[in-house]
Amino acid sequence: MLPFANDYARGAHPKVLQHLVDTNLDAQPGYGTDKYTASAIAKIQAACGIDDADVYFISGGTQTNAIVISNLLADDEGVVAVDTGHIALHEAGSIEYTGHKVLTVPQVDGKLTAGNLQTYVDDFYADENHGQMVAPGLVYISYPTEGGTLYSKQELTELAETCHANQLPLFIDGARLGYGLASPEADLTLPEIAALCDVFYIGGTKVGALCGEAVVFTKHNTPKRFVTKIKRQGALLAKGRLCGVQFDALFTDNLYLDISRHAIDLAMQLKQALTDKGYEFYIDSPTNQQFIVVDSAQLKALSQSVDYSFWEKIDETHTAIRLATSWSTTQAELDELIAIL
Amino acid sequence: MLPFANDYARGAHPKVLQHLVDTNLDAQPGYGTDKYTASAIAKIQAACGIDDADVYFISGGTQTNAIVISNLLADDEGVVAVDTGHIALHEAGSIEYTGHKVLTVPQVDGKLTAGNLQTYVDDFYADENHGQMVAPGLVYISYPTEGGTLYSKQELTELAETCHANQLPLFIDGARLGYGLASPEADLTLPEIAALCDVFYIGGTKVGALCGEAVVFTKHNTPKRFVTKIKRQGALLAKGRLCGVQFDALFTDNLYLDISRHAIDLAMQLKQALTDKGYEFYIDSPTNQQFIVVDSAQLKALSQSVDYSFWEKIDETHTAIRLATSWSTTQAELDELIAIL
Amino acid sequence: MLPFANDYARGAHPKVLQHLVDTNLDAQPGYGTDKYTASAIAKIQAACGIDDADVYFISGGTQTNAIVISNLLADDEGVVAVDTGHIALHEAGSIEYTGHKVLTVPQVDGKLTAGNLQTYVDDFYADENHGQMVAPGLVYISYPTEGGTLYSKQELTELAETCHANQLPLFIDGARLGYGLASPEADLTLPEIAALCDVFYIGGTKVGALCGEAVVFTKHNTPKRFVTKIKRQGALLAKGRLCGVQFDALFTDNLYLDISRHAIDLAMQLKQALTDKGYEFYIDSPTNQQFIVVDSAQLKALSQSVDYSFWEKIDETHTAIRLATSWSTTQAELDELIAIL
Amino acid sequence: MLPFANDYARGAHPKVLQHLVDTNLDAQPGYGTDKYTASAIAKIQAACGIDDADVYFISGGTQTNAIVISNLLADDEGVVAVDTGHIALHEAGSIEYTGHKVLTVPQVDGKLTAGNLQTYVDDFYADENHGQMVAPGLVYISYPTEGGTLYSKQELTELAETCHANQLPLFIDGARLGYGLASPEADLTLPEIAALCDVFYIGGTKVGALCGEAVVFTKHNTPKRFVTKIKRQGALLAKGRLCGVQFDALFTDNLYLDISRHAIDLAMQLKQALTDKGYEFYIDSPTNQQFIVVDSAQLKALSQSVDYSFWEKIDETHTAIRLATSWSTTQAELDELIAIL
Incomplete structure (x- = not known):
């Protein structure tokens, strides 16, 4: 089967794995106090252009979101996200598990617009009963979004300004950050993203690592005793080196962006092929996830040789599916897929 | 000021208060094990037509909702409600505080329709990723709804059948239950409501009591050690008699329904007057809350002599407001209000 | 049966109830914004000698403890209490329900000593692994304690100093505060207690009210948006007047202390009688709860005519029991009890 | 520095790492549905002698404990553990974070005795107020214990019988399970442990893996929709293969026990050397962690060349420290350590 179902079907990029092998028997202190983690932090700080950014590693995205969000919100606040977030x-x-409500705003191309956010906030405070409602306390967006779309520099700047005008920190979920930055449509760099938000995470699990996400607090705004809080929420790895070593490799010699660019190059070839063959796109995505609508016959045919993801049922005979490339997709696999489509 | 802002502006119905006075110095055991609570339970069982229904008293509605919902849901389940719930x-x-998500479905006249519920459930299970989503585990509705509307017997029957067909218990928030049952449009009785749902509460705070709601589990479905769970969530009153005595009075000689009917009689007079005077209704409500749209000039005039509730801002110059009657509204107050309108 | 089991067996002091009757039909705004609540707050501020203390009313003690403690602790902190707390x-x-650990320290006469607290804190920070442990973030004591004992002014002053030296706010649970202040052994006044702690509550449920506790933040240290947080935890009464009216009466003409003194006078008569008759005291209590050890025969005899509370099983044939007086105990009841003992 | 501070200072056993390398580019489905996870589960079932045991992999121990405990307890129950647990x-x-109390019982050599457990349960139910207390709902022990001691077969059998007689499931934290099973003092096998308890976990992080613990439910007692619950608590890895592959290697050709035995062989040599040199043992441990008391001068000397762990401050001049071997400790390192001691 051709592996286009998602971007986490294989292990780690060979250079990441090699670094684990090379450092394996070096005895290091635990809980993220090892030298590889320190090195990874320094490289991420440099890549973000913020020398004193606070960087922490957490094993997966759901946990990262829950820990960051619950620790930045006051007890009576909720997090604003688009309804497709x-x-x-x-x-x-997992957010409600921490006791907080997700406050949803309608998405526009998968994105939260500055205007919709301001309207939400205005409506909230215009309601005379807002003291009995969950106040917005943080804004969550994804870059790229769940549907693979991207905020332009202008969109993100306006959104960030709206957040800050309303005293709402901005948190960016970068589970697929590399695939966003490497898109031909991206007009944002890693330092620009870091500067615009208050906290974000650089996804490793989907971009070349076995596991791990790097949380970056960009404004000296790390919650107090954050490591203890990570422990309390169950996410402090004894062998913190596991994430540290991997991110140390990912941020050496531009590996993170290079392997992201590879995935995007293949995704753009795929998009062109899908266009040429007349497929209907469900979402127009400039990143590594491509979404198309297929009918039952097409789906049955594809199922024979391609691993894809179910995305949404459109009607009795049509389904939206996702085809994703990743750092590990080969040109040969893509060519084979295109031949089948 | 004429008190039409809400239905909790005054203390208790005189007969309820008198019962507190009469029983005041009778020493009784605590935590709801007193004889007045036992008597109230028996009267409520009789009024519901379920001799062995389990009945508990909790001091307020928010707490009641949180306790019932969180203890009927499995950890990974959420509660389905309309978006205006x-x-x-x-x-x-307060529901998210217990770790659970509120799963919202679009309202129709403030109500959850059987069809919308089934669609929600079907869509949920049709999603191949539902294992990573919050499963519906309980259905919450209000009778009357937040906007004062009522489910017909047919609507509630269909909804209950849909709930049960999907193994979803049905919970009815009856904060204003009396005002629903007493409406001329109501075609449901208390026993019918009790029979159709799995658990509901009979609101006291807004219908003649100083505080207190009576939770009724109708199907031998009380969570194990429920009193301990009430205690854990902070809601077990040492002087359980406070609620017991009040409900004992409310369910003596039909008081609960009689005082509800009084409120409804006045509300219907108000509705007729509003209609006659050409007011625009924001919601067409057959119960004690009436919702109208007024312009800024009207609102300013009203503010001089009437306590109303802000409901929603319609546009720059129009506002939806609520005028509510209650067990304590007098004919004189209503006449004065109508004269002003 | 003679009602000596506890101090919450009867309703409200007649003057408290009368105030509920007198104010019953006065329409007032909800959620604690009524004029009676405002009046009660002003009287409590005056009684505490802190004109700008923040005062809130919550319906019961468990809920009050949970709300105050959880909102004063940082997420990763626990509350220090004696093991008998x-x-x-x-x-x-109910504290763990809010996600926080109760950190216990051995009691001395039911009390937390300044020395034991300092040792606890020192040991905690001496542990090199304390980053993976729950840090003390607040100190909880009861006045009187669960066993009826009292902190002397010197003891409380030393404890408060130790708390503040360690940046630990001090919270006093005053469920039976009146019975402590009225004790002949008390050398602390209400203003002194208010000045020494950071937050405390004045118990109403056990001292003359149907329900209600008055939380007093004495150092401009109320958590932000505290009313919303009370609502979120389910404890905001729509008819906030219920507590406001009662505390308004309790703090008029010194009623709270007068009725407490009555209970203490009777308790001291009881203590003398128990001493005279040679009963073994389980705890030497100077307040309204008296604890004695009785054998099986005595217990059986008592059970015929006296409501007492089981306290602790001592051995196969001996049991510690509690006999409590309250604002409602009469001299006649006490005389009858003494005659039986 | 000689690495004896703990058993998680190095990466993975070379065979475990090699399996990650060998399987790295094999595309597999996510969330634990890959073939390596299936293979690991089958091998663990075989090793436990329970063909239909349910096995799940979670990345770390704290998280595993929190997830297992919170999902086996009813909402109003707590988990019983020794005070050194x-x-x-x-x-x-992290347990309180899930809303549950840890109910502590005094330890005996780090262990929970059947007698102490029964006493705890008896005392609980003898207390007439137990309805307002947290009921024991699950028993937690560690094998080996936190101090390295072991339950004998008789001790564990008695404890298990006591648990079951009281309807309390028994959960064994096996963070260092291999080092227990491989001890010369162990008279329990993996199948015996699996048969005696209701759920346990086989620690990977400290016994040869980069991360990961294998939870084994032995009695068809897995909580419903457990994978969803793992996700909700943030612990479901997208690349579930990361744990699956590692445990697949650890349970191939007896690797898990072989590498554990290596660590124990070295630990017993160390223990003998410490005995010979007259060191005072803080705990008499038959497993890979050895605890000794050293004075300030000894500690200073050791610090020059040995990584040890602080355990507890004994007095001004004495400290208890831990020296731990692991799968990765070499004979050369041990010899060097012994030469220094």
């Missing part, structure tokens, strides 16, 4: 739908209630 | 909007995140 | 034992895990 | 002390309140 990952935290609103596909994390099994 | 009280628990979805105006309880300050 | 109410929150450590008899509140059904 | 890891969950009671060193997991930063």
